Amino acid sequence: xxxxxxSPRLASKQKTEKSRLEIGSNQLEKLxxxxxxxxxxxxxxxxxxxxxxxxxxxxxxILSRPALDYQTREMITIAALxxxxxxxxxxxxxxxxxxxxIHSREIADIIILVGAYSGFxxxxxxxxxxxxxxxxxx
Amino acid sequence: xxxxxxSPRLASKQKTEKSRLEIGSNQLEKLxxxxxxxxxxxxxxxxxxxxxxxxxxxxxxILSRPALDYQTREMITIAALxxxxxxxxxxxxxxxxxxxxIHSREIADIIILVGAYSGFxxxxxxxxxxxxxxxxxx
Amino acid sequence: xxxxxxSPRLASKQKTEKSRLEIGSNQLEKLxxxxxxxxxxxxxxxxxxxxxxxxxxxxxxILSRPALDYQTREMITIAALxxxxxxxxxxxxxxxxxxxxIHSREIADIIILVGAYSGFxxxxxxxxxxxxxxxxxx
Amino acid sequence: xxxxxxSPRLASKQKTEKSRLEIGSNQLEKLxxxxxxxxxxxxxxxxxxxxxxxxxxxxxxILSRPALDYQTREMITIAALxxxxxxxxxxxxxxxxxxxxIHSREIADIIILVGAYSGFxxxxxxxxxxxxxxxxxx
Amino acid sequence: xxxxxxSPRLASKQKTEKSRLEIGSNQLEKLxxxxxxxxxxxxxxxxxxxxxxxxxxxxxxILSRPALDYQTREMITIAALxxxxxxxxxxxxxxxxxxxxIHSREIADIIILVGAYSGFxxxxxxxxxxxxxxxxxx
Amino acid sequence: xxxxxxSPRLASKQKTEKSRLEIGSNQLEKLxxxxxxxxxxxxxxxxxxxxxxxxxxxxxxILSRPALDYQTREMITIAALxxxxxxxxxxxxxxxxxxxxIHSREIADIIILVGAYSGFxxxxxxxxxxxxxxxxxx
Numbered sequence: 001x002x003x004x005x006x007s008p009r010l011a012s013k014q015k016t017e018k019s020r021l022e023i024g025s026n027q028l029e030k031l032x033x034x035x036x037x038x039x040x041x042x043x044x045x046x047x048x049x050x051x052x053x054x055x056x057x058x059x060x061x062i063l064s065r066p067a068l069d070y071q072t073r074e075m076i077t078i079a080a081l082x083x084x085x086x087x088x089x090x091x092x093x094x095x096x097x098x099x100x101x102i103h104s105r106e107i108a109d110i111i112i113l114v115g116a117y118s119g120f121x122x123x124x125x126x127x128x129x130x131x132x133x134x135x136x137x138x
Numbered sequence: 139x140x141x142x143x144x145s146p147r148l149a150s151k152q153k154t155e156k157s158r159l160e161i162g163s164n165q166l167e168k169l170x171x172x173x174x175x176x177x178x179x180x181x182x183x184x185x186x187x188x189x190x191x192x193x194x195x196x197x198x199x200i201l202s203r204p205a206l207d208y209q210t211r212e213m214i215t216i217a218a219l220x221x222x223x224x225x226x227x228x229x230x231x232x233x234x235x236x237x238x239x240i241h242s243r244e245i246a247d248i249i250i251l252v253g254a255y256s257g258f259x260x261x262x263x264x265x266x267x268x269x270x271x272x273x274x275x276x
Numbered sequence: 277x278x279x280x281x282x283s284p285r286l287a288s289k290q291k292t293e294k295s296r297l298e299i300g301s302n303q304l305e306k307l308x309x310x311x312x313x314x315x316x317x318x319x320x321x322x323x324x325x326x327x328x329x330x331x332x333x334x335x336x337x338i339l340s341r342p343a344l345d346y347q348t349r350e351m352i353t354i355a356a357l358x359x360x361x362x363x364x365x366x367x368x369x370x371x372x373x374x375x376x377x378i379h380s381r382e383i384a385d386i387i388i389l390v391g392a393y394s395g396f397x398x399x400x401x402x403x404x405x406x407x408x409x410x411x412x413x414x
Numbered sequence: 415x416x417x418x419x420x421s422p423r424l425a426s427k428q429k430t431e432k433s434r435l436e437i438g439s440n441q442l443e444k445l446x447x448x449x450x451x452x453x454x455x456x457x458x459x460x461x462x463x464x465x466x467x468x469x470x471x472x473x474x475x476i477l478s479r480p481a482l483d484y485q486t487r488e489m490i491t492i493a494a495l496x497x498x499x500x501x502x503x504x505x506x507x508x509x510x511x512x513x514x515x516i517h518s519r520e521i522a523d524i525i526i527l528v529g530a531y532s533g534f535x536x537x538x539x540x541x542x543x544x545x546x547x548x549x550x551x552x
Numbered sequence: 553x554x555x556x557x558x559s560p561r562l563a564s565k566q567k568t569e570k571s572r573l574e575i576g577s578n579q580l581e582k583l584x585x586x587x588x589x590x591x592x593x594x595x596x597x598x599x600x601x602x603x604x605x606x607x608x609x610x611x612x613x614i615l616s617r618p619a620l621d622y623q624t625r626e627m628i629t630i631a632a633l634x635x636x637x638x639x640x641x642x643x644x645x646x647x648x649x650x651x652x653x654i655h656s657r658e659i660a661d662i663i664i665l666v667g668a669y670s671g672f673x674x675x676x677x678x679x680x681x682x683x684x685x686x687x688x689x690x
Numbered sequence: 691x692x693x694x695x696x697s698p699r700l701a702s703k704q705k706t707e708k709s710r711l712e713i714g715s716n717q718l719e720k721l722x723x724x725x726x727x728x729x730x731x732x733x734x735x736x737x738x739x740x741x742x743x744x745x746x747x748x749x750x751x752i753l754s755r756p757a758l759d760y761q762t763r764e765m766i767t768i769a770a771l772x773x774x775x776x777x778x779x780x781x782x783x784x785x786x787x788x789x790x791x792i793h794s795r796e797i798a799d800i801i802i803l804v805g806a807y808s809g810f811x812x813x814x815x816x817x818x819x820x821x822x823x824x825x826x827x828x
Contacts, residue, residue, distance in 0.1 A: 050525075063254070089534075109206050112203075118395045120606060253743075323801065325798075333668070334668045360669060360670060364811070390632045391614075461660035468672060479799070481799040490800055494807045495773075531767070
């Protein structure tokens with residue numbers, strides 16, 4: 001590819017264009033639970049664009065935003081997923097949070113706090129998810 | 139009342155017993171949005187126990203727990219309420235968070251993060267709630 | 277219409293066929309909040325079949341079933357709608373329940389019980405709905 | 415049964431009366447996933463009226479309505495169930511849609527579209543459901 | 553512990569203070585599904601306060617309230633959990649309701665009624681839960 | 691800006707990079723309800739990135755995908771938002787669908803179909819939303 005790049009704006013566009021997938025892949029892999037390529041391979045026959053949107057938007061545009069520090073981002077993610085009862089994704093992010101050094105006790109406390117808003121069943125299901133994740137890590 | 143209190147355990151029981159309502163009232167009033175007594179008066183004819191449970195459990199037992207620092211508690215609250223679409227309570231806690239010095243930009247960022255999990259409608263509704271709250275504060 | 281009806285089965289079929297709308301209309305009107313014909317008129321241009329399904333199925337097939345006594349049916353309805361946060365329909369059924377002699381205190385207690393499952397925001401919203409309904413009735 | 419049927423209205427009533435269960439059964443069996451009688455047998459001890467309402471109302475009154483063409487009905491069903499996270503029913507209708515010739519790629523695209531509204535967890539869960547259904551069909 | 557208790561108010565405070573956990577434990581064990589101590593042991597490492605809040609608030613403060621008779625409380629619980637799709641907790645309370653003498657047919661009828669509000673998928677999932685519970689009890 | 695673009699790949703990257711906001715803006719404006727710039731202006735103080743993500747992802751990446759024809763996309767959107775009870779966004783898309791020539795009767799039929807899955811309250815709320823939108827258009 002031969003390009004005479006004389007504009008910093010084009011330089012940043014090139015970087016940005018290439019990076020949504022890269023940024024998202026890096027962010028996903030910080031959780032140390034699944035590799036971006038593995039996610040893409042798992043779904044390329046079923047839904048070719050699924051993994052692309054997850055990595056580019058959810059992990060690239062949103063989860064990698066530096067506006068909130070990384071610990072806060074993970075705790076907020078766990079709060080939202082607990083309230084929603086999204087157990088599969090909750091366990092994924094619990095693994096990620098623990099890998100990043102967030103203490104399981106903090107996760108337990110987030111769940112109890114959220115339970116006042118989303119009710120005792122959601123609190124119980126999320127606490128069970130945490131228990132399963134901790135067992136898997138032994 | 140005459141009691142010979144020789145047990146520290148009884149001393150703490152007395153403190154705890156009297157304090158669930160007090161602790162909860164103090165915590166509620168930190169939001170600087172509504173006074174505990176006003177809440178109780180508003181509902182005493184309709185549902186005598188409603189305000190009691192809200193203050194004793196939600197604000198007393200749960201929201202006042204020191205396990206997470208107060209900023210984190212408020213941000214997690216906003217995250218859960220955004221995911222749940224609980225607009226009334228969301229606006230209340232947005233007011234409280236702003237009164238406690240959390241920047242509106244942080245709240246906006248929490249909403250965008252949660253929106254990846256609970257969808258664009260919830261993200262839009264919560265952003266609108268923030269806009270209304272900021273307008274009310276002008 | 278001339279028919280030689282010699283079969284009890286046909287007789288019951290005629291009764292059933294004619295009655296789904298009638299049974300549903302009678303059940304709806306027991307709430308004493310809205311008349312079946314008014315409901316049908318309100319929606320006949322927008323969605324001709326909407327009122328028909330609401331009256332025939334929801335009120336006819338389901339709400340009029342004698343399996344549970346009528347008080348229990350109303351209390352279960354209020355419980356489900358509280359848990360779901362379906363405020364519009366909740367107020368309708370609160371009006372109906374009060375018209376049928378269920379005490380507002382019982383409704384308040386149902387809401388507090390359900391709130392342990394669906395969380396404090398739903399408990400607050402439903403209690404507010406009850407307060408509004410009681411004010412409208414003064 | 416001897417009836418002197420001189421009224422076309424009665425003729426159509428007889429047809430309608432007998433047909434809610436028949437119409438519903440035919441519609442259910444178009445999915446080619448389960449037979450109406452099997453559904454009824456599975457639940458007749460636990461909940462005698464359950465299968466009746468599912469077949470008569472959901473499949474009879476609603477899913478068989480010709481207002482929308484059959485492909486559209488299936489796609490809307492998949493959209494709603496994806497948004498609701500109703501995985502069991504979603505897999506049933508995915509099987510039915512595929513049996514009726516809707517391409518799996520179209521289903522994947524519906525899920526991605528709905529995911530913008532109901533969030534990435536619902537999009538992931540529905541895509542996983544599609545993957546499982548496709549594996550079952552190999 | 554030596555105390556000269558001359559105040560009935562203190563006497564009742566002592567009773568109340570000690571009893572939230574006791575009252576809750578008694579209420580939980582009426583379901584005859586799990587013992588309070590077993591619940592606490594199961595979660596004491598993962599989330600030390602989880603079981604305490606469940607027992608003290610959900611079962612102690614809320615579920616043991618005599619305002620509604622015990623049968624009604626169980627039926628309302630089943631209604632709310634059906635509407636919410638909270639299958640784990642629903643099965644627990646179904647077991648408890650059956651242990652307390654509520655007939656499975658009543659539970660089936662509650663589910664069908666709630667299904668008109670929360671939709672056929674929730675009705676199907678709850679009916680399936682009932683079927684599984686009844687099978688476990690054979 | 692001077693660039694020697696000799697690579698078709700770079701040419702398409704430039705097009706893509708510049709276009710997510712453009713593509714999204716065009717798609718949003720097809721609804722003929724609000725202009726992209728107006729949306730951005732409305733939220734730039736409250737949440738600077740909100741409108742960007744809505745336009746780039748929801749309308750750019752997702753709603754403009756040609757995989758499903760445009761009518762189908764709108765009908766699926768209405769189905770999902772009805773099931774979710776997202777009334778604000780539902781009214782927006784109802785306006786858009788009507789502007790694009792979809793008949794109100796089709797929208798009414800989608801709502802009735804979805805109501806079998808998400809329940810009668812959601813069916814009623816969506817039908818009311820349609821009624822309000824049609825009134826606004828007179």
